Amino acid sequence: MVRGIYTAAMGMLVDWFRLDSTANNLANVDTVGYKKDVPTFSVYNERHVYSSLNKKVPIGNLPYSVVVDRVYVDATDGTLQYTGNPLDLAIVGDGYFSVLRQNEILYTRAGNFKLDAEGFIVNADGFRLLDVNNEPIRFEEGFSIDEEGYVRDEAGNVLSRIAVYSFASQQNLRKIGYTLFSPTEESGPAVLAENFRILPGHVELSNVNAVAELVKMVELQRHFEITQKVVLAEDEMLAKLFSQLATLR
Numbered sequence: 001m002v003r004g005i006y007t008a009a010m011g012m013l014v015d016w017f018r019l020d021s022t023a024n025n026l027a028n029v030d031t032v033g034y035k036k037d038v039p040t041f042s043v044y045n046e047r048h049v050y051s052s053l054n055k056k057v058p059i060g061n062l063p064y065s066v067v068v069d070r071v072y073v074d075a076t077d078g079t080l081q082y083t084g085n086p087l088d089l090a091i092v093g094d095g096y097f098s099v100l101r102q103n104e105i106l107y108t109r110a111g112n113f114k115l116d117a118e119g120f121i122v123n124a125d126g127f128r129l130l131d132v133n134n135e136p137i138r139f140e141e142g143f144s145i146d147e148e149g150y151v152r153d154e155a156g157n158v159l160s161r162i163a164v165y166s167f168a169s170q171q172n173l174r175k176i177g178y179t180l181f182s183p184t185e186e187s188g189p190a191v192l193a194e195n196f197r198i199l200p201g202h203v204e205l206s207n208v209n210a211v212a213e214l215v216k217m218v219e220l221q222r223h224f225e226i227t228q229k230v231v232l233a234e235d236e237m238l239a240k241l242f243s244q245l246a247t248l249r
Contacts, residue, residue: 011223011227012224012227012228012231014041015220015223015224015227016224017039018039018216018220019217019220019221019224021037021038021039021071022213022216022217022220023217024037025037025208025213026208026210026213026214026217028178028206028208029206029208029210029213030205030206031110031178031179031206032110032111032112032124032179032203032204032205032206033078033108033109033110033111033112033179033203033204033205033206034078034110034178034179034206034207034208035073035074035075035078035109035175035179035206035207036073036074036206036207036208037071037072037073037074037175038071038072038073038074038171039069039070039071039072040069040070040071040072041069042069071175072171072172073170073171073172073173073175073181074171074207075170075171075173076207077204077207078109078204078205078206078207079204079205080092080199080202080203080204080205081202081203081204081205082201082202083201083202083203084201085201086144086145086200086201087113087114087115087121087139087200088111088112088113088200088201088202088203089111089113089145089162089198089199089200089202089203090111090198090199090202090203090204091109091111091164091196091197091198091199091204092196092197092198092199093193093195093196093197094166094170094193094195094196095164095165095166095193095196096108096109096164096165096166096167096181096190097109097110097111097123097129097130097162097163097164098129098130098134098163098165098190099122099123099125099127099128099129099130099180100127100128100130100134100136101125101127101180104182105130105134105190106127106176106180106181106182107165107173107180107181107182107183107190108123108179108180108181109179109204110123110124110179110203110204111202111203111204112124112203113129115139116128118138119138119139119140120136120137120138120139121136121137121138121139124179125177125180129162130162130163131151131160131161131162131163132161132162132163132192134163135160137151137160137162139151140153142154143159144200145162145198145200146198146200147197147198147199148161148197148198149161149162149163149164149198150162162198163192164192164193164196164198165190165191165192165193166190166191166192166193166194166196167183167187167188167189167190167191168187168188168191169186169187169188170187171187172184172186172187173187174187
């Protein structure tokens with residue numbers, strides 16, 4: 001009986017985590033450059049823990065439990081939207097812009113850039129866009145950006161080149177906030193990308209499918225409610241058992 005409560009409760013925790021992740025994805029369906037969170041789970045054999053400690057589980061060994069493993073990044077491309085703003089940039093192909101947050105370089109697909117008070121290109125959070133030399137890029141009237149990321153003046157002279165980086169395993173990037181990422185050991189280091197194009201006047205939208213996420217949320221809510229009823233039923237049975245045991249004194 002207690003085993004049933006534990007199993008059902010573990011299912012509720014997993015459902016709650018998946019609901020939270022789905023709600024976060026839905027909340028960012030209109031966020032430029034947002035990449036969907038994909039939680040993964042693993043089967044956890046509780047017997048391994050207790051056998052390593054040479055201890056017995058008082059209620060008996062639980063054969064398996066499902067636990068949250070980690071949250072991966074769905075790195076699939078979002079839809080490109082035309083804006084006409086020359087500072088809106090979308091990457092076609094694998095790649096990430098680099099921006100400077102204080103003394104830390106972070107990476108993003110969100111190309112909705114603008115100019116700060118000093119004329120530097122910055123993202124929505126005010127972090128400056130970097131070139132291939134990790135220097136902030138200043139942009140003035142009459143300048144232009146081509147598909148290879150070169151920043152040119154009115155005469156066509158190259159002034160800078162926007163850095164675009166790729167990673168060996170994008171799904172293992174660590175998400176910071178909603179649209180920023182930092183490399184991990186699993187993702188590999190940032191390497192200057194080769195096969196990409198930059199489309200000025202476009203932004204990459206979120207890759208969240210709102211309909212699919214809504215359907216998933218409804219299914220998860222129903223499963224959570226069913227599992228909750230199982231816990232309540234098990235609890236009532238346990239209370240009844242204790243009540244009957246008390247009458248045997």
